Amino acid sequence: xxxxxxxxxxxxxxxxxxxxxxxxxxxxxxxxxxxxxxxxxxxxxxxxxxxxxxxxxxxxxxxxxxxxxxxxxxxxxxxxxxxxxxxxxxxxxxxxxxxxxxxxxxxxxxxxxxxxxxxxxxxxxxxxxxxxxxxxxxxxxxxxxxxxxxxxxxxxxxxxxxxxxxxxxxxx
Numbered sequence: 001x002x003x004x005x006x007x008x009x010x011x012x013x014x015x016x017x018x019x020x021x022x023x024x025x026x027x028x029x030x031x032x033x034x035x036x037x038x039x040x041x042x043x044x045x046x047x048x049x050x051x052x053x054x055x056x057x058x059x060x061x062x063x064x065x066x067x068x069x070x071x072x073x074x075x076x077x078x079x080x081x082x083x084x085x086x087x088x089x090x091x092x093x094x095x096x097x098x099x100x101x102x103x104x105x106x107x108x109x110x111x112x113x114x115x116x117x118x119x120x121x122x123x124x125x126x127x128x129x130x131x132x133x134x135x136x137x138x139x140x141x142x143x144x145x146x147x148x149x150x151x152x153x154x155x156x157x158x159x160x161x162x163x164x165x166x167x168x169x170x171x172x
Contacts, residue, residue: 008159009044013060016040021067032140034148035110037064041081042088042109042149043156046102050089057085073124080116084109102153103146110145114138 016036024033037060045053061078064070088095088109095105115138121129 005160009056012040012044012156012159013037013056013063017060017063017067020064021069029144030137030140032137032144034144035113035141036148036152037061037077038081038084038110038113039106039145039149039152040156041085042106043153044160045085045088045109046092046095046105046153047157047160048089049092050086053085053089054082055085057081057083071128072121072126076117076120076124079120080113083116084113087112103149106149106153107142107146110142111138114141 016039020033020036024036027033041053041057041060044056058078058081061081062074064077064081065072065074088105091105091108095102115134118129118134118138122131122134
């Protein structure tokens with residue numbers, strides 16, 4: 001991946017983490033905050049495929065795991081976003097067929113990511129995680145993230161597909 005695209009992806013992740021743990025934590029709906037980092041990983045997966053998105057998911061998840069005020073075992077978001085990145089990248093061909101397919105891919109990705117995060121909390125014995133709480137949060141997380149994806153994904157798509165200086169020379 002060219003250096004400019006890597007830099008753009010890093011900026012997107014840092015911005016998403018900052019907004020998610022900072023500003024958006026004040027506008028939660030039922031204790032649920034839009035998961036901008038997951039949406040960035042899904043957007044990059046739909047543009048660049050599963051391998052790139054899995055690596056991005058791991059790194060972005062680790063950043064999210066370690067960003068204050070992290071109140072969970074480190075690695076849970078990394079695990080969730082690796083899986084989400086890989087699976088989203090695997091369906092990128094189908095998600096390109098239209099807006100409905102892209103929304104379905106986002107909804108499925110959010111469901112998988114939130115489920116893996118919740119289940120990993122149950123496995124490691126996180127005191128804030130219970131089956132009723134996971135079942136309560138999951139539908140709200142999917143609806144909220146799908147609504148926010150309408151704004152976030154077009155930006156991620158545009159920035160991820162931006163022509164690179166080397167691309168211009170290759171076309172000439």
